[in-house]
Amino acid sequence: MTSTTNAPDPQADQEARRADFLAYYDAEAADRARRPIPPWRTAAREEFLALLADERRHTVLEIGCGPGLDGEAIVAAGFEYTGTDLSPGMIEVARAAGLDARVASATGLPFDDHTFDAAWSMSTLMHLDDAELDTALAEITRVLVPGGVFAVGMWGAQELTVGALAEPDQDYGPPRYFHRRTDPMVHERLGERGEVESWWTRPSRPDSGHRYQYAVVRTPGAGG
Template identity: 85%
Template sequence: MTSTTDVPDPQADREVRHANFRAYYDAEAADRAHRPIPPWRTAAQEEFLVLLATERRRTVLEIGCGPGIDGAAIEAAGFEYTGTDLSPGMVEVARAAGLDARVASATELPFGDDAFDAAWSMSTLMHLDDAELDAALGEITRVLVPGGLFAVGMWGAQELTVGPLAAPDEGYGPPRYFHRRTDQTVHERLGEHGTVESWWTRPSRPGSSHRYQYAVVRTVGADD
């Protein structure tokens, strides 16, 4: 007979992962604030902001704001910006840069329905397990206006890989949990929450199965 102590507890596992995640990014916050964004990701952001301006969007929510590098660019482009992050250390750095940022989980956003015109989330949602990803995408679409736009980027792989990194990175803290999904899986998950209007993938290096997956999703409109 299997005892109850042998049965995995998903909630307990998530709490450990989240604690490790906060410890890692709290320690990394100051350094990450000085780490440049890759040109290919900056180009994606600029294209997204042009789209938002063309559609006269005004308010933008970032999920996983980090130290506020993307947030500063979004605000400088003339949008009303709000950022969220699970790491208090990252939020502190973002606030010090003058941004409206707050500690919050992607699966429980502290905002009302239809609160934002658009959302931006880079290199964040691949830290969530399947249940958390579904919850986060549901929350993002909930806080967006009907027909709102959501840009998301995640690290994925040709084959599903799940688990923490083999060792701590650069001495910042515990290993981080990654859930690297296939292109098909990510595209399908996003399509459950709206229309995928843009989609591309980019290998981390030539020939690598590790790749960045980027999409722009439009939520269901009021008349759809």
């Protein structure tokens, strides 16, 4: 008799997480469109857009655009914008706001090499495991022009915390997977893709280990 063991199946885990994300974010799309972005996040966005304007950048890709709140501000600032999100529900709301947005995964961006001058991704990449994060960062670098810049913000923690998180107040669907990395972990991974020109963290509340990690990274130039 041959015995078998139930070995972990990374692909099955990834597909299950993706199904949970779609259920959650499709259900949340309309409410998220009405939820304002906090002032500290909008300040980071305006500073990033000012950098792009100073460098005469024109095309911006957003990874994890949600309902398009940042996208509307990017377009209003005069940039050519493309948004992507895994959730069809989010994309439907973003398109209704007049944005060029399409369903796509951060780990498989449907664009040619060197298509965009800059990229923006907030509160998205912490939903990826380590292998997926590496793939997503490689994809972002691939679709940017040499010397392009990208801004990344994600929720992290003082200690590595991995697993599904249920929302206590609003039940939109299954718990979402979070991979909350430490500051050195995030900084190191981003530094592998270029020069980290800006970096800050912000605790979710005073004395909390849960924090927002934000960076602006410049990819290697044509001679880099």
